[in-house]
Amino acid sequence: MIRVEGLSLSLGGKRILEDVSFAVPKGQCFGLVGESGSGKSTVLRCLAGLQKGWSGQVAIGGPCQMVFQDALGALHPRHTVDRALAEPLAAHRLANREARIARALAEVGLGPDLRFRLPHQLSGGQRQRVAIARALILAPSVLLLDEPTAALDLSVQAEIINLLDRLRRERALTSILVSHDAAVVAHLCDGAATMANGRLEYRIG
Amino acid sequence: MTALLDIEDLRIGWPGPHGPVEGVRGATLSMGRERLGVVGESGSGKSSIGRAVLGLVARPGVVTAKRLAFDGIDLLGLPPAGFRALRGRRIGLILQDPRHSLNPVMRVGEQIAEVWRGASRAEARRRAMAMLEAVRIDDPERVYRLYPHQISGGMGQRVMIAMMLAPEPDLLIADEPTSALDAALRAQVLGLMDELCARRGTGLLLISHDLPMVAGFCDRVAVMYAGRVVETLPAADLPRAAHPYTRGLLACLPRPDLIGGPLPTLIRDPAWAEPP
Amino acid sequence: MSARGWLLSDAPTSRWQARAGRAYAGWLALSRNRLAMVGLAIVGGLVVVAALAPWLAPYPPDLADLGARLRPPSAAHWLGTDEMGRDILSRLLHGARLTLWIVAVVAVTAAPAGLVIGTVAGQAGGWLDTVLMRLTDVFLAFPKLILALAFVAALGPGIENAVLAIALTSWPPYARVARAEALTLRHADYIAAARLYGASPARIVLGHVVPMCLPSVVVRVSLDMAGMILAAAGLGFLGLGAQPPMPEWGAMVSTGRRFILEQWWVAAMPGLAIFTVSLGFNLLGDGLRDVLDPRGR
Structure with a gap:
């Protein structure tokens, strides 16, 4: 589903990535520690198309979305939850928005009472749930997760991990999880690799 | 022996639209020259x-x-001038993002050297350089001349530590000192803080949301919930914690035997927020 | 539930309630700022006066009475008369319409132009940024009044052309302000997320970047209002703006200048009007800055 072959990136004469290669089969989760x-x-940003100037080959077999570490920064401060979820639908001119938004909220365990709040009126965990709902509302087949629980309290981290685990199974999502926490990667991923100095080091699983 | 820090039934409230809102609702805490984690x-x-x-x-x-x-x-009736005499000189503070705590228009070395205002310039510079070396900055000559925006987060936090420990305070309060840093840097910065505090006999109050990090680093851990310290115990005894909140938190951590199934989540008991 | 409770609800149940609630919260914050309320009262007063000028004014604005030239303030002429014996109060009230028209035209043309140019430049970066910003620099390099003078000289004198010239010379600072804001958003995760879910550049600029830049531009415009009134007055003074006998405040000051020592009220009254309205816009702008802070709260 995802194939990365010889991904390299240099910025300002500095090697950021060097010959990174890995593949993720459909429905699996791959961890990068x-x-x-x-x-x-940076690997995620290259895959998502947010980073330019890389060389190598990247093949992603379907639409892809991303969840960021800092949910407060990933949500527009002046858009309500409703607007955040309506925007992707509007960008793709999808019909039936009301029902889709309501379903997306229910799916990530957010009550309808939160629908018209602004990001700063939500807790950290609720914000990350909104970000996950937004990533999934266009029904992507690939989900890129950049430290999705690093900024959260422990009890909330467990809830978000469970949510991500459930969603990826239900929707047969192919995903890549970037984390500094080997325990989180071990819990969510089918295979993983460690990275150092822009290179892939050990592969597990 | 008087404790370095002695807090009993501390309450901090802010006026809200529907009456005062208390952020701290009767916290009790006491520490000596040790490493105490507040989680x-x-x-x-x-x-x-x-x-x-x-x-x-x-x-x-x-x-x-x-x-x-x-x-x-007694800090309760202390006038602002009294606090100013304590701050920096006897109690240091390290915050989450060094880039917000450092003066952006002053070279980092000069900010450290400011501590020795009484000494000659050359002496202050020499001492600041020694501090930068103590926090393991490889090229102190070069870093001394840099401005805060030119250094990385990890280096910024090391500069902060150098600056805060330079006046040899009795107590260092570190509020989420590593949350803005990456995992590998966290261990490095914590190790450095520990080493320097231990050498000078400085008490360290480490405030963090990261229970495993605090547990691995501090002598004792105080667990806070809803504005109160619900439990204080030696870090080594955490697995035998008594309070259901602490136990619930520990149970939430991903661990090998839970792979494949969901993680336990915290079910909050309203009684935890009640006064004991 | 009270109307207030409904508006300030933590859990609004409709898009409309959420929007109304935010507007009400903004109004509450603004109304706590006394100076801003003074500014709002002055600006509101200007609007009312402009709307009701023909009914409020005791005399027609152009009614000359050469027998009553340069009369000091009295019961018949509250603010005195000018060198043609026209009632200064009546002229000021009618002049309010011109003043309001000038600031309105500039606000609805220059502000959006600057906003769009600045946000596009800041968001796009690269050559488009360079081209747009160098163009802005060219406009900024000339003193505003000199550039406006050149435009009016080319377009011909008259109040319409003066306003057009002021609008043409006012947008560059707004473009700069908007670009500065847009630059800070360039690497924001929510812009990256929008790009990722397939939002078009136009949607990103209009839906995501503009709302974040709008407050600083609105504040800047409201602080500039005074300058615009003065610029229009300056052009009028040079004979390139409002033509006599138009009751434009700046032109009134310039004619009153000749009698400033003996008949001070002729220049002082319109001057006081310009001062009051400028102060009003400034106070309101300052208050808006606090309320419209894009970083929430």
């Missing part, structure tokens, strides 16, 4:  | 405690307590 500056988040 | 989720009031000790609770916030003392000094 590594230190700061190891390039693990 | 709690967002909104549990953990950061407000650090601010109250430094006299930084901004108006219209109101601080009351049965006792709030630092090294025998």
Whole structure:
């Protein structure tokens, strides 16, 4: 489903990624663990098309969405939950928006009472749920997760992990999880690799 | 022996539209020259405690307590000048993002050297350089001349530590000092803080939401919930924690035997928020 | 449930209630700022006066009475008369329409133009940014009044052309302000997310970037209103703006200048009007800055 072959990136003469190659079969979750500056988040940004100037081959077999570490930064501060979820639908001119938004909210366990709130009126966990709902509302087949629980309290982290695990099974999502926390990767992923200095090091599973 | 920090029934309230809102609702805490971790989720009031000790609770916030003392000094009636004498010199503070705490238009070395205002320029510079070396900055000559925006988050936090420990305070309050840093850097920064505090006999109050990190690093852990310290125990005894909130938190952590199934989630008991 | 409770509800049940609630919360914040309310009262007063000028004014604005030239303020002429014996109060009231028209035209043309140019430049980056910003720099390089003078000289004198010239010279600062805001959003995750779910560049600029830049531009415009009134007055003073006998405040000041020592009221009254309205817009702009802070709260 996802095939990355010889992905390399240099910015300002500095090697950020060097010959990164891996493949993720359909329906599986692949973890990338590594230190700061190891390039693990950059791999996601390249896959998502948010980073330019890379070389190598990347093939993704379907529409792809991303969940960011900092949900507060990933949601528009002046858009209500309703607007955040309506925007992707409007961008694709999809019909039946009301029902789709209501369903997306229910699916991530958010009550209808939160629908017209602004991001700053939500808790950290609720914000991340909104971000996940937005990523899934266009029914992607690939989900890129960039440290989705790193900014959350422990009890909320467990809830979000469970949510992601359930959604990826229900929807047969192919996903890549970037995290510094090996325990989170071990819990969610079928296979994983560690990264250091822009290179893939060990592969597990 | 007087405790370095002695807090009893601390309450911090802010006027709200429907009457005062208390962020801290009777917290009790005492520490010596040790590493004490204060753990709690967002909104549990953990950061407000650090601010109250430094006299930084901004108006219209109101601080009351049965006792709030630092090294025998009563902080409750302390005038602003008294707090200014404590801040920096006797109590240091490290916050989450060093880039917000450093002066953006002053070279980082000069900011550290400011501590020795009485000494000659050359002497202050030499000492600041020694501090930068102590926080393991490879090229202190070069870093000394950099501005805060030119250094990375990890280096910024090391500069903050150098700056805060330079006056040799008795107590260092670190409020989420590693949350803005990556995992690998976290261990490095914590190790550094620990080493320098231990060498000088500085007490360390580490405020964080990250229970495993605090547990692995501190001597004792105080767990906060809804504005109160619900449990204080030696870090090594965490697996035998008594309070259901602490136990619930520990149970939420992903661990090998839970792979394949859902993680337990915390079911909050309203009784936890009640006074004991 | 009370109307207030409904408006300030934490869990609005409809898009409409959420919007009304936010507007009401903004109004509450603004109304707590006393100076802003003074500004709002002045600006509101200007609108009312402009709308009701023919009914409020005791005399027609152009009614000359050469027998009653340069009379000091009295019961018959509250603010005195000018060199043609026209009632200054009546002229000021009618002039309010012109003033309001000038600021309105500039606000609805220059502000959106600057906003769009700035946000597009800031969001797009690259050559488009360079081209748009160098164009802005060219306009900024000339003093505003000189550039307006050149435009009016080319277009011909008259109040319409003066307003057009002011609008043409007012947008560059707004473009700069908007671009500065847009630049800080360039690497925001929510813009990346919008790009990722397939939002078009136009949708990103209009739906995501503009709302974040709008408050600073609105504040900047309201603080500039005074300058616009003065610029129009300046052009009128030079004979390139409002033509006599139009009761334009700036033109009135310039004619009153000749009698400033003996008949001070001729220049002072329109000057006071310009001062009051400018102050009103400034106070309101300052208050709006606090309320419209895009970072929520």
